[in-house]
Amino acid sequence: MTTTIRNITLVGGSGRLGSTILSALQKSPQFDVTVVTRFTSTAIFPPSTKVIKVKDDYPVGEMVAVFRGQDAVVLSIGFGPWSERSHSSLVEASIQAGVKRLIASTFDAGVNDEAQKIFPVAETKARIVEELKRNEASGWSWTAIQCGLCFEFCIRYNFFQINAANRTARVMGDGNTKFSCTSLKTIGTAVGSVLKNLDQTVNRRVYISNFETSANEILKAYGKAVGVDEWNVTNFDADEAIDDAKKQLLLSSENLVAMGTLGLAIVVKPGLGGDFKAEGLLDNDLLEIPTLKVDQVVTSILKAESKVTKCSEITGTQG
Ligand SMILES: NC(=O)c1ccc[n+]([C@@H]2O[C@H](COP(=O)([O-])OP(=O)(O)OC[C@H]3O[C@@H](n4cnc5c(N)ncnc54)[C@H](OP(=O)(O)O)[C@@H]3O)[C@@H](O)[C@H]2O)c1
Numbered sequence: 194m195t196t197t198i199r200n201i202t203l204v205g206g207s208g209r210l211g212s213t214i215l216s217a218l219q220k221s222p223q224f225d226v227t228v229v230t231r232f233t234s235t236a237i238f239p240p241s242t243k244v245i246k247v248k249d250d251y252p253v254g255e256m257v258a259v260f261r262g263q264d265a266v267v268l269s270i271g272f273g274p275w276s277e278r279s280h281s282s283l284v285e286a287s288i289q290a291g292v293k294r295l296i297a298s299t300f301d302a303g304v305n306d307e308a309q310k311i312f313p314v315a316e317t318k319a320r321i322v323e324e325l326k327r328n329e330a331s332g333w334s335w336t337a338i339q340c341g342l343c344f345e346f347c348i349r350y351n352f353f354q355i356n357a358a359n360r361t362a363r364v365m366g367d368g369n370t371k372f373s374c375t376s377l378k379t380i381g382t383a384v385g386s387v388l389k390n391l392d393q394t395v396n397r398r399v400y401i402s403n404f405e406t407s408a409n410e411i412l413k414a415y416g417k418a419v420g421v422d423e424w425n426v427t428n429f430d431a432d433e434a435i436d437d438a439k440k441q442l443l444l445s446s447e448n449l450v451a452m453g454t455l456g457l458a459i460v461v462k463p464g465l466g467g468d469f470k471a472e473g474l475l476d477n478d479l480l481e482i483p484t485l486k487v488d489q490v491v492t493s494i495l496k497a498e499s500k501v502t503k504c505s506e507i508t509g510t511q512g
Contacts, residue, residue, distance in 0.1 A: 213378055226243065227336065291332065300343070363429060414488040
């Protein structure tokens with residue numbers, strides 16, 4: 194494959210990941226980027242962004258017309274009961290339109306069978322990848338980016354249950370299992386890198402991370418950032434937390450706390466493949482992914498969230 198990618202359509206460019214992907218792609222003079230947004234969306238894009246509005250469920254016929262003439266389609270659509278069907282429509286439309294490379298809306302951690310049994314999102318993403326494989330055809334190809342935990346989300350949504358005001362933390366398991374983490378900015382970089390390395394990334398998952406860390410290391414880094422030396426830590430059992438979260442999800446499939454618990458469980462439970470480095474999977478060199486230090490990243494996220502002052506000034510339950 195000796196194609197150069199120029200015209201890219203990004204679907205979901207207003208989202209949490211999508212907006213950083215858009216920003217990274219727009220910075221590269223090689224790419225001419227168009228964003229697809231839904232008619233009902235209230236999204237606002239940076240000035241001079243080319244925007245196309247489409248029906249909410251991305252009908253195949255309409256999307257074929259939108260994707261025609263595009264070299265690549267990047268999907269970064271949110272996750273919900275609707276997303277798998279929307280993803281399928283977008284994949285089908287990209288094939289019919291003659292797009293050369295589709296980057297799927299995966300951006301996830303666990304691909305291991307056991308992880309899929311625990312975390313419904315991982316199971317759905319695995320099905321998405323199986324569908325991509327089934328559709329491999331001459332001229333059309335795909336890449337799925339595995340980024341581990343998106344680190345900003347973990348800190349912002351307090352995955353690690355840190356309460357700096359009370360100097361307490363609840364840690365799943367013993368807190369020592371390492372897992373891969375990537376920053377939002379790096380995910381944007383990785384999308385551009387994949388599109389500049391088509392041959393090396395064809396029809397496969399690529400694995401990236403800025404660092405591998407553990408819950409205990411994150412707690413230490415958090416303490417350093419907010420001036421807490423000693424934490425009062427309560428460890429809780431991962432399997433019990435999984436059972437409990439699954440019960441909660443039976444009551445409401447959209448319980449985000451329960452979903453978050455399962456998403457965390459698949460990386461902190463040993464043996465589920467959450468540490469891409471240990472598994473020898475990383476494509477960091479190929480995709481020019483920077484190595485970062487957990488301390489620096491925690492500090493910069495907390496600064497951006499205005500949480501780095503003195504610990505005594507921090508209030509609320511989110512630490
Ligand atoms: N590894 C991790 O830790 C991690 C963390 C978060 C997300 N992710 C993954 O990253 C991908 C993007 O997630 P995200 O959190 O960035 O998504 P998001 O912000 O929730 O949504 C992204 C975009 O999806 C579009 N969309 C299409 N149909 C929609 C619908 N019915 N309801 C709401 N939005 C809809 C919207 O674009 P318009 O409004 O412009 O139409 C929205 O801005 C997903 O695959 C997700 O699973 C991974």
